[in-house]
Structures are given as C-alpha cells and as structure tokens.
Amino acid sequence: MSEVKPKGISASLVVIAVIIALIIGVVAGYFVKPVELIKETVTVPGIEKTVTTTIEKTVAGTIEKTVTLTPTAIAIPFTPPPKPEKIVVQANEWNQMWMKYLAESFEKEYGIKVEFWSYVHVEDLHTKTLAAYAAKSSEFDVIGMDEQWRGEYFKLGVLEPLNKYFEMEGIDPYKVYEPFLVDASTYKGQQLYVLTRIVLPFLFYNEKMLKEAGYTSPPTTWEELVDMSKVMMNKGICKYGTALPFAKAEGLVCQFTMFLHAFGGRWFNEKGEWAFNDDAGIKALTFMRDMIYTYKIAPTASVELNDRQVFDPLGAGDSAFSVNWNVFSKTATDPTVSKEAENIKVALAPGTKAAGVKSMSVTGFFGWGIYSLSKNKYWAWKFLLHQIMHPEISIKHYDIYGVPDSLKITHTDPFYKDPIEKKYYWAPYAVEQVRYAASRPGTITYYGEWTTMMQEELHKVLLDPTVDIKSALDRMVELSREMARRAGS
Amino acid sequence: MKLSPFSFFLNKKTEILFSFPALILIFFFIFIPISWGLYISFTDYSLLNPSFHFIGLKNYMEVLTSYNFLKSILTTFEFMVISMLIEFPIGLGIALLLNEEFKGKKITVALSLIPWSIPMVVNSLLWLWIYDPQYGLLNGILYWLGIKEYNKLWLGNPQIAMFALIIADSWQVIPFHVLFFLAGLQSIPKTYYEASAIDGANSLKRFFYITLPLLKRVFLILLLIRTVHCIKVFDMIYLMTNGGPGDRTTTMAFLAYLETFDHLKMSIGNTEAIIMSFILIILGTIYIMTLY
Numbered sequence: 044m045s046e047v048k049p050k051g052i053s054a055s056l057v058v059i060a061v062i063i064a065l066i067i068g069v070v071a072g073y074f075v076k077p078v079e080l081i082k083e084t085v086t087v088p089g090i091e092k093t094v095t096t097t098i099e100k101t102v103a104g105t106i107e108k109t110v111t112l113t114p115t116a117i118a119i120p121f122t123p124p125p126k127p128e129k130i131v132v133q134a135n136e137w138n139q140m141w142m143k144y145l146a147e148s149f150e151k152e153y154g155i156k157v158e159f160w161s162y163v164h165v166e167d168l169h170t171k172t173l174a175a176y177a178a179k180s181s182e183f184d185v186i187g188m189d190e191q192w193r194g195e196y197f198k199l200g201v202l203e204p205l206n207k208y209f210e211m212e213g214i215d216p217y218k219v220y221e222p223f224l225v226d227a228s229t230y231k232g233q234q235l236y237v238l239t240r241i242v243l244p245f246l247f248y249n250e251k252m253l254k255e256a257g258y259t260s261p262p263t264t265w266e267e268l269v270d271m272s273k274v275m276m277n278k279g280i281c282k283y284g285t286a287l288p289f290a291k292a293e294g295l296v297c298q299f300t301m302f303l304h305a306f307g308g309r310w311f312n313e314k315g316e317w318a319f320n321d322d323a324g325i326k327a328l329t330f331m332r333d334m335i336y337t338y339k340i341a342p343t344a345s346v347e348l349n350d351r352q353v354f355d356p357l358g359a360g361d362s363a364f365s366v367n368w369n370v371f372s373k374t375a376t377d378p379t380v381s382k383e384a385e386n387i388k389v390a391l392a393p394g395t396k397a398a399g400v401k402s403m404s405v406t407g408f409f410g411w412g413i414y415s416l417s418k419n420k421y422w423a424w425k426f427l428l429h430q431i432m433h434p435e436i437s438i439k440h441y442d443i444y445g446v447p448d449s450l451k452i453t454h455t456d457p458f459y460k461d462p463i464e465k466k467y468y469w470a471p472y473a474v475e476q477v478r479y480a481a482s483r484p485g486t487i488t489y490y491g492e493w494t495t496m497m498q499e500e501l502h503k504v505l506l507d508p509t510v511d512i513k514s515a516l517d518r519m520v521e522l523s524r525e526m527a528r529r530a531g532s
Numbered sequence: 533m534k535l536s537p538f539s540f541f542l543n544k545k546t547e548i549l550f551s552f553p554a555l556i557l558i559f560f561f562i563f564i565p566i567s568w569g570l571y572i573s574f575t576d577y578s579l580l581n582p583s584f585h586f587i588g589l590k591n592y593m594e595v596l597t598s599y600n601f602l603k604s605i606l607t608t609f610e611f612m613v614i615s616m617l618i619e620f621p622i623g624l625g626i627a628l629l630l631n632e633e634f635k636g637k638k639i640t641v642a643l644s645l646i647p648w649s650i651p652m653v654v655n656s657l658l659w660l661w662i663y664d665p666q667y668g669l670l671n672g673i674l675y676w677l678g679i680k681e682y683n684k685l686w687l688g689n690p691q692i693a694m695f696a697l698i699i700a701d702s703w704q705v706i707p708f709h710v711l712f713f714l715a716g717l718q719s720i721p722k723t724y725y726e727a728s729a730i731d732g733a734n735s736l737k738r739f740f741y742i743t744l745p746l747l748k749r750v751f752l753i754l755l756l757i758r759t760v761h762c763i764k765v766f767d768m769i770y771l772m773t774n775g776g777p778g779d780r781t782t783t784m785a786f787l788a789y790l791e792t793f794d795h796l797k798m799s800i801g802n803t804e805a806i807i808m809s810f811i812l813i814i815l816g817t818i819y820i821m822t823l824y
Contacts, residue, residue, distance in 0.1 A: 170793045173579040195580060286666070290688070291776030344665030346777065347688030355666060488580060492795040503778040506690060530580075 127419045129156035130426055133172065134187030135165045138409050141239065141443050142187075144436050149429045155422055165189060165409075169491075172414075176201050181416040184423035188236055190227055190408040191485035191494070197230045198488045203413040204233035208424045219431050223477045224449045228410050230486055236412030237427050240440045241447045243404045244301065244368050244392055245469075245476045247375055251386040252280050252363045261364075261390040263402070265305065265330065268364055268393050272340035275363050284340035285364040286353040289331070291502040294350045296483055296494050299501055301366075301405040302327040304481035307398030311484070317523040320516035326397060328504060328512050336508040346505050358382055366392050368407060369473045373445035376469075389469040391476055402479035434459055441466070447473050489530040496522050573803040579796035591803040600779070600787060601804060605811075608783040610694060611701075612762035618702045619758070620751075623709025628743075630710065631717045641714070648707035656771040659700035663687050663772075687773050690780045697781055701768060705761070709754060716750035717743070752823040759815050763808060784808050 132142060139159050146157035160183060162168050172186055176199065188196065196202050209216050216225045216234060224238040248261045256275045262268040272284020288294045303310070308323030334341045345353070354371055356362040358381035369389075378384040394400035413423045430437050430450070437448040441463055447470055453459040454474050463470050487493060497519060504515045541548060573592070576585045595601050630641055647655070662669045663686035671684055686696045724742050733741065766785040769775060775782035775790070782790075784804060792801025 166794070170579075170796070173796060177579050199580065291774050291778070342666070344685060344688065347665050347685055352664075352666070359667075361666075489795075492797075495790055495794055498774075499776070499779045502776055506688070506777050 124419075124421050126153065126155055127422055129158050130185065130419050130422050131158045131160060131183035132185040132187075132411075132426075133160040133162075133168065133183045133414075134411075135162045135168050138165070138187050141440055142411075144439050145426070145429055145433070148433055148436055149426050152429070153422070153425065155426075157426065172201065173199070176414075176416065179416065181414075181418050183414055184417040184419045185411055185426055186414045188410055188412055189485075190406060190410065191483050191490045193228070193230050193235055194486040194488045195490060196412075197233070197235060197486075200415055202235045203415045203417070203420055203423075204235060205237065205413065205424070205427075206232075206234050208413075208428075209234070212428065214431070219451060220449050221451055221454070221474070221477060223480070224408070227406060227408055227482060236410035237430070238408050238410040238449045239430060239437070240409070240444065240449055241473050241477055242368060242370055242407040242409065242444075243473065243476055243480050244297075244366050244407075245404060245472050246390045246392050247357060247365045247367055247371070247387055248390065249281070249357065249360070249363045249383055249386045250388045251383070252360075255280050261388070262393055263391070264396045265302075265393045266396045269334065269338050269340055272363065273338065276340065281363045282356070282361040283342055285334075285362050285366070286348055286356045287331075287334060287341045287345040288348050288350045288353045288367070289335075289345045289502070289505050290347050290349045290352075291498050292349055293494060293498070295501050295505075296497050297405045297407065298331065299327065299497070300481050300483050301392070301403055302331050304405075305393070305395045305398065305400050305403035306330065307395075307400060317520045317527065320513070320520040323398065324516050325512055328501070328516060332505055332508060332512070335505070346502065354381075357387065358384075366404075369446050369469070369476075370444050372467070372469045389472050391472060391479065394479070400479075402476065404476050404480040406477075406480050406482045438463060441470065445469075487527070487530070489526045493523060493526055496526070569802045570806060572799050573806050575799050577799045579798060587799075591799050592807070595800060595803045595807060600782070601784070601807075603779065604782050604784045604787040607694070607781065608763055608765070608785075611698060611765060611781075611783060612759060614695070615698050615701055615705070615762055616755070616758055618698065619706055619709050620754070622702070623706050623754075624713050624747075626706070626710045627713030627717055630714055644710055645707045647704045648711075650704065652704070652767050653771065655700065655704045656768045659696075659703075660687075660772055663696055663700075688777050690777045693773055693777055693780050697768060697772060700772070701765070705758070712750050712754050713747065716747045720746045748823055752819060755819050755823070756816055759819070760812060763812055763815075784811075 132139070132146070134142065139161060143159070146159070150156055162171060165187075168187055169189070169192055172188075173195075175182070186202075188202070205216075216237075220238065221241070224241070225234065228234055228236050228238050246261060252275060253259075253261065253271070256271065256278060258271060262271050268284065272281075275281050276283060288298060300310075303319055303324055306323045306327040308319055308321060308327055310317065310319050312318035335343055335345055342356075350368055351371070353365055353367060354374065357365045358375065360383045372389065375381055375387045376384050381387065391402040392404040394402045411427055413420050413427070417423050430448075434448075434450050434453050434456075437450050438453050438459055440446055440448040445467065447454065447463075453463070454471075484490070484493070500515060500519045500522070504510050504512060574586055574588060576587050576590075577583075626644065630637065630644070634640075650658070665671065665685050665688065668686070670686065674684065685692070687693050720743065724746075725738055728738050728742060763783075764785045765783055766789060769781050769783060769786045770789070773781045775786050785808065788801050788804040788808065791797045791804060795801075
C-alpha cells in the first residue's frame with residue numbers, strides 16, 4: 044500500500060500566488076489611491092482660512108500633499124460650473140466706484156468680464172431690483188443693497204443666502220469681516236450679503252474753537268455738547284454749536300435712530316412690537332427739538348438741511364460741531380472745500396449722561412449679495428470672495444470714500460493699518476464707532492412705507508415746538524403697528 | 533352723404549395708411565400701458581407681494597377715503613389755483629407791454645424767454661440755492677437790506693413752502709404765458725381797435741371788450757396746458773421739498789410716486805394715477821364747455 048501523502052500547497056503554487064498577488068497589488072495600487080481627509084489651518088494672503096487638505100498615500104509609501112482653496116476636497120466632490128463670459132453687477136453709480144477696482148482684478152484673474160448696470164439714486168436700485176425679480180428676470184448676478192431692505196429681500200427671496208458658500212470655502216465670516224458687519228448683514232441666521240465698508244456718523248469738531256473756549260477735549264455726551272456750544276456761542280466763537288440734518292429725508296430717520304438709542308431706547312419691545320414711544324423715545328425726540336428751540340444751539344434752518352448741508356457751517360467756521368457721516372471726512376479736511384480744514388478733527392459720536400450711554404451712532408451700511416435668480420451664482424460668489432482674497436483692493440475704500448473697508452485684517456495687520464492711519468488719521472475712529480452704533484429697523488418688510496410716514500411725522504414735531512411729543516410718538520407707533528398688521532408681521 | 537366704414541376707408545386709405553405707423557406706436561406705448569395700469573388698479577398687485585388678485589373697486593374705495601390722498605388733492609388744487617392766479621395776469625401784462633412798439637423789442641422778447649428755456653431740474657436746483665436758509669441769495673439780500681429776521685426758512689416753513697414753490701414755478705412758466713398771449717394779441721386785427729377808438733372807446737373798454745374776448749381761445753389752451761402741468765407737478769417737489777415740510781407739499785402726483793416706487797404698492801399708485809387722470813378729464817371738459 045502506497046503511502047498517501049497529505050495534500051499540501053506546493054512551493055510552486057505559493058510562488059505563483061505571490062506573483063499574482065504582487066501583480067494585482069501593483070495594478071490596484073496604480074489605479075486606486077486610498078484618500079484620507081484631514082483638516083488643517085493654512086494662512087492665505089494674511090487671512091486665517093480653514094481649508095481641507097488631501098493627503099494621498101501611494102502604495103510605494105510616499106505621501107503627496109495638495110492644498111486647495113476650492114471646495115473640491117469636501118466629502119461631496121464639487122466641480123465648478125463653466126466660466127460665463129460675464130457677470131452683471133447692478134448698483135447705483137456712487138456705490139460702484141470701488142467695485143470697479145475689484146472688477147478689474149477679477150477680470151484679470153478669472154478672465155470673466157464684469158458688467159455694471161448703473162442707476163443714479165440708490166432708491167432706483169431698490170425699485171429696479173424688485174421689478175426685475177417680480178418679472179423673474181435673471182439678467183444680473185450681483186446686486187447692491189442697502190441694509191434697510193434686508194427684511195423685504197429676505198421675505199421675497201431676492202438674495203441667495205451666503206452661508207453655504209462660506210462653508211464651502213471653509214471661511215468663518217466672523218474671522219474675516221468685522222463681526223458687527225456680519226451681524227448687520229444676517230437675518231434669521233442667513234447671511235444675505237457682504238458689507239464692504241464701514242459707513243456711520245461720528246463727531247467732527249473744530250479743535251481751534253474748542254481751544255479758544257478753553258476746552259482740551261471734545262464732548263463725550265450730548266449734554267456736554269450743548270453746554271460747550273452755549274459757552275462758545277456766548278463768547279462769540281461760533282454762530283451756533285451745530286447744524287442738524289433734520290430735513291424731511293431718510294437722514295431724519297437715521298438721526299432719530301441715533302438719539303433714540305443714545306437715550307437708552309429701542310425700536311421694539313421684547314415681544315417684537317413697536318415700542319419707541321416709551322420714556323426714552325420721548326426724551327430723545329424732546330432733546331432733538333430742544334437743541335433748536337430751547338437750547339438754541341442749532342439754527343432753525345436745521346429742519347431744512349440735509350446731511351451734506353450741515354457741513355457747510357462747519358467748513359465755513361460758523362459752527363463748532365457736526366455729528367455726521369464719515370464719508371464726509373475727506374471733504375471736511377480738504378482745504379479747497381473747507382475753510383477750517385486744518386482745525387477739523389474727529390472723535391466718537393457723543394453718548395448721553397441721562398442714559399449712561401458712552402457713545403452712539405447709526406449704521407448706513409451698503410452691501411453686495413448674489414441675486415437669487417442669477418444663472419452664475421458660483422462666479423458671482425467668487426466675485427464677492429475676491430475682496431477677501433485681496434485686501435490691497437479692499438483698502439481703496441479709504442481713497443475713494445474716505446471710509447474704512449470691512450476686512451478685519453486691514454484694521455489689525457500693521458502692514459495695512461499703519462500706512463492708512465498715517466494718511467487718514469480719522470480711520471480708527473470709524474472702526475471703533477462700529478461698537479457703538481444702532482441700526483434702523485431694516486428687518487421689517489414694509490420699510491418704504493414706514494420710513495415715509497416716520498419722516499413726515501418726525502418732521503412735523505421738529506417744525507413746531509408746540510406739538511405734544513408723547514401724542515406724536517404714540518401716533519407713530521400706532522401707525523407702525525397698523526402697517527405691521529397689514530404686512531402680516 | 534354719410535359714408536359706410538368701408539367706403540370711408542377706401543376714400544381715406546392714403547391718409548389711414550400714412551397714419552398707421554404712428555397708430556401702432558400709440559397702441560403699444562400709450563394704449564397698452566394705460567390699459568395695463570387700469571387693470572392693475574383693480575388688483576392687489578405689489579412688488580412686495582407679486583401676485584395678482586382681482587379685487588374690484590377696493591383700491592378706489594381705499595384711496596378715495598384716505599386722508600393722505602384727499603389732502604394731496606387739496607394741495608394740488610392749491611398749487612394749481614395760486615399758480616394760475618399769479619401767472620395769467622403777469623403773463624398777460626408783460627405780453628401787452630411787449631405788444632407795443634419800442635426800441636429793442638425783439639431782444640426784450642428773446643431775453644424774456646430765457647427762464648422758460650431752462651430745464652425744470654436746473655430751475656429747481658437754482659431756486660434751492662436762492663431759498664437756502666444758511667447761504668441763500670434771498671436771505672442774503674434781506675440781510676443786506678438790514679431786515680432783522682433775515683434767517684428765514686423758505687422751504688422748511690409750512691406756511692411759506694407752498695408759496696415758495698409756486699414762485700419758483702411761476703418764474704419759469706410766465707414766459708410761456710407771455711409767448712402765447714403775445715401771439716394771440718398779434719392775431720387781433722388792428723382795425724378793431726381803430727374802429728373802437730373812432731367810436732370813443734377808451735383803452736380800458738378796448739381791453740375788456742376787444743382784447744379779452746378775442747384772447748378767449750388762448751386762455752382756453754393755456755388753462756388746459758397749465759392744468760395738466762400743475763396736476764402732474766412732481767419734479768420740482770421731488771427736488772425741492774420731498775413733499776415736506778411734513779406733508780405740506782405732497783401733491784397727487786408725488787403721492788402716487790411714493791406709493792408706487794417707495795412703498796412698492798403698484799395697485800394703489802396706479803389707482804391714484806387713474807383718479808388723477810379722471811380729474812383732468814373732468815376739468816378739461818368743464819373748460820371746453822365754458823370757454824370754447
């Protein structure tokens with residue numbers, strides 16, 4: 044009987060198996076690269092950005108690292124849509140002045156033409172945008188917008204929320220922009236647009252006049268401003284303390300916003316109902332009117348003056364103070380238009396002793412958003428993103444408008460900050476003023492109608508010193524609530 | 533003989549053919565927009581609520597019972613009546629003077645037309661500077677004359693603002709009246725005056741019994757043109773007062789603009805515009821029935 048040997052794996056079979064495995068391994072290794080996703084922080088043009096990096100391990104054991112700013116490394120692969128020939132930006136002429144620099148750089152970098160549709164007045168932009176949206180027109184991609192339209196635009200869905208775009212790029216807007224500006228452009232958790240510059244009033248004063256009166260620093264409260272004005276007027280240093288922009292215009296609502304909050308008031312109560320007719324509201328409006336008729340530190344002509352006109356007496360040396368928009372900083376310090384150019388200095392807008400408010404201003408922000416019916420949303424976003432990637436373009440806001448841009452880096456990095464502050468001494472005040480500023484009720488969906496009513500009613504109070512302020516405010520609140528009821532909010 | 537429509541067409545086919553391009557333009561650019569506006573006035577259309585619902589006469593009821601609209605009608609009529617009371621006598625007076633023969637007459641007529649040739653926007657900006665409460669020409673003159681209260685508010689004072697607007701408007705429009713009256717005066721045959729002089733009529737009688745009756749048609753045309761201008765006055769108010777002080781100079785046209793483009797209530801704005809047109813038609817009919 045022959046011996047049966049147990050079946051074993053012959054050496055030759057083992058060799059063949061090893062060879063096959065090696066071949067399969069090499070082939071698989073060649074075609075299939077295991078991908079591991081990790082996150083790390085990378086600094087890109089001076090801005091801290093969290094981007095996803097891909098680490099690829101090859102079978103040969105070597106590691107290649109690729110850093111990408113596009114969202115391709117996100118779990119869901121993303122392919123950018125094809126580049127359009129052009130993107131269309133719609134805004135009024137004044138607001139486009141800076142945007143054109145951004146467009147030039149964008150065109151160079153991406154090869155996409157940026158076309159501008161211009162309107163003279165900012166109000167036209169509002170009407171034209173809504174009319175185009177109602178007609179389902181998709182002819183433009185980026186739209187300019189004033190902060191008080193955000194309630195309307197949100198309700199109608201005119202703007203494409205930007206949250207997902209920021210997430211896609213791995214950018215935290217609070218780290219890139221001044222946080223207040225992010226809050227101001229966000230509604231119900233949706234960031235609707237980006238703000239590119241800081242516009243708000245602060246205090247302009249004539250340093251020479253103050254010194255003549257024996258003051259070493261500007262007033263920090265409105266009460267102090269009144270007292271100082273009276274002293275200077277009595278000494279014949281100035282004709283009046285300040286001229287006030289109380290003409291029947293949007294500026295009047297801005298003024299009331301500022302005084303209302305300076306006296307500790309608010310537009311709405313905790314329930315979200317109109318409530319500016321409380322004690323603080325009465326004090327605010329009374330103070331506004333008293334400056335003209337009781338303290339007599341402002342000319343009666345104030346009820347006819349707009350924001351620009353109140354600058355004339357300051358520049359002519361007739362008044363010592365003006366709480367006015369920072370866009371006038373360049374004009375105020377330009378000797379060709381202001382007789383007192385070299386004496387005019389700036390400080391934080393006054394607060395009030397009565398309410399213990401350190402300083403109070405009002406925002407006049409203008410932003411840029413992606414039109415929700417745009418066919419080029421991704422490239423419209425890239426255009427808005429271009430500001431973040433190019434602080435050197437962003438700081439042109441100083442040269443064009445005399446106001447700070449919205450990027451945090453240009454306010455903190457000495458590379459940008461130092462030369463700006465050397466050239467424009469007033470620059471840091473606007474950035475600081477942002478911390479003490481209130482907004483108009485731009486979240487309501489009936490702002491156009493509301494502001495017309497407020498302008499009329501406030502103007503009537505300021506025109507006539509005998510009008511009862513409590514009754515007038517009660518009426519304004521009643522009309523506001525009626526509008527809210529009709530708007531279903 | 534009365535022609536049937538077909539015979540009329542055959543008879544007038546050349547005229548109809550030539551007027552066809554103009555009729556097409558009128559149809560597309562006047563008839564359709566007006567019809568569309570009329571339709572919108574029966575809906576609840578608003579840019580903030582872009583949906584159309586037919587709501588019948590609800591907008592008309594709302595507008596005609598609205599305090600703001602009724603007040604704007606009064607304001608518009610105030611503007612119209614006072615303007616005409618100023619413009620007609622002054623325009624006629626100047627035209628009577630220019631109708632006389634004197635040296636330099638032609639150059640005087642040409643110069644008197646300058647204000648009318650200035651665009652309304654420029655005129656408004658010019659008067660804004662004249663009325664400026666701080667550095668305006670008017671206050672400057674008063675100050676120079678030693679009038680104590682020189683720092684007057686012109687456009688910011690509810691008692692004065694309307695009158696200030698009317699002066700600015702009249703300054704521009706009076707030359708237009710002068711031109712019309714002058715043309716009317718020159719078309720009156722001189723023989724009428726000569727005959728009346730022989731009959732012993734003095735200049736006052738000649739004015740009331742010859743000049744005025746023969747200028748009736750000129751009055752009618754001017755009344756119609758100025759009524760339309762005054763009822764639709766907008767640009768000057770937009771630029772000079774923004775409807776203020778308060779709502780003192782908010783006219784019908786300005787209110788319709790606010791409702792449409794500021795409040796975005798297309799239906800209410802259109803309703804107000806349609807009512808405005810009806811007022812114009814009624815006034816026009818009255819003028820023609822009385823003066824034609």
